[in-house]
Amino acid sequence: MAQINPSILSADFARLADEAEAVRGSDWLHVDVMDNHFVPNLTLGVPIVESLARATDIPLDLHLMIEDPDRWAPQYVEAGAGSVTFHVEAAAAPVRLAREIRAKGARASMALKPGTPIEPYEDLLPELDMLLIMTVEPGFGGQAFLDIMLPKIRRTRELIAKHDLELWLQVDGGVSASTIERCAEAGADVFVAGSAVYGAEDPAEAVRKLRDLADRASADAWWACGH
Numbered sequence: 001m002a003q004i005n006p007s008i009l010s011a012d013f014a015r016l017a018d019e020a021e022a023v024r025g026s027d028w029l030h031v032d033v034m035d036n037h038f039v040p041n042l043t044l045g046v047p048i049v050e051s052l053a054r055a056t057d058i059p060l061d062l063h064l065m066i067e068d069p070d071r072w073a074p075q076y077v078e079a080g081a082g083s084v085t086f087h088v089e090a091a092a093a094p095v096r097l098a099r100e101i102r103a104k105g106a107r108a109s110m111a112l113k114p115g116t117p118i119e120p121y122e123d124l125l126p127e128l129d130m131l132l133i134m135t136v137e138p139g140f141g142g143q144a145f146l147d148i149m150l151p152k153i154r155r156t157r158e159l160i161a162k163h164d165l166e167l168w169l170q171v172d173g174g175v176s177a178s179t180i181e182r183c184a185e186a187g188a189d190v191f192v193a194g195s196a197v198y199g200a201e202d203p204a205e206a207v208r209k210l211r212d213l214a215d216r217a218s219a220d221a222w223w224a225c226g227h
Contacts, residue, residue, distance in 0.1 A: 004191055004211050005028040005192045013044075016055065017056065029061065031049060034138075037066070041139045049080060060082055061192075070096070074100055084101050084107070088112060107129035111131075114137060114148075122163075125159060125167060131160075136172075149171075168190045170191070171190070177213060180213050182217075183214075184214040186221075191214060193210055196210065
C-alpha cells in the first residue's frame with residue numbers, strides 16, 4: 001500500500017500540533033529542515049522537532065536539507081524522528097551516517113537532488129531503508145512537478161529490484177492528484193505531499209484520495225507485477 005506523508009512545510013507553523021491532528025490517518029508526517037546554506041531557505045530545528053514528536057503520535061519523517069548532516073542527523077533521531085533523510089550531496093560519509101542513524105533506532109534514508117544520478121550510489125542501497133528522489137529543486141514548497149524525473153524513478157526501482165531490496169522509494173516535490181499516479185507507475189511507493197494536502201478543505205480526506213490514486217496506479221504497474 002502506498003504511504004502518504006503530508007509535509008508540514010505547507011502547514012500553519014503557529015499551529016503545528018493542530019495541523020498534525022488534521023492529517024490523522026497519514027503514514028508519516030514529513031518535516032523539512034532547511035539551514036539557509038544547503039538550500040536558500042530557513043525552517044525549523046531540533047527543539048521544534050522535539051515538541052512536535054511530543055504533540056503527535058504520527059511518526060516523523062525528517063528531511064534534512066542542510067550542510068553537515070553527518071553532525072546533525074543523529075540529533076534529530078534523539079529528538080524523536082522515526083526516519084531521517086540526508087542529502088548525499090551534503091554528506092561526508094553517507095554509509096557511516098546511514099549506519100549511525102539505524103543504530104540510534106531510526107530508518108535511514110538518502111535523498112538525491114534532481115541533477116544527481118542514482119547509478120553511482122547503487123552499492124549504497126543496501127545500507128538504506130528509503131531513497132528519496134526529489135521531483136523539484138529542494139528549498140521551497142509549492143513548486144511544479146518535474147516530469148523529467150520519472151525515468152530516474154523507474155531506474156531507481158529497477159536497481160531496487162535487481163538487488164531484491166526492501167527499500168522504500170519516496171518522491172517529494174509537486175506531488176498532487178494530477179501527478180501521483182505517474183510517480184506510482186514509475187516505481188515510487190512513498191509520497192510527500194504539501195500543498196495538495198494542507199491546501200485542501202479536508203486534509204485528511206485529501207490524504208485518503210492520494211493514497212487511493214497511488215494504490216490503483218501501482219496495482220498493475222510493471223514493478224509491482226514483478227516484470
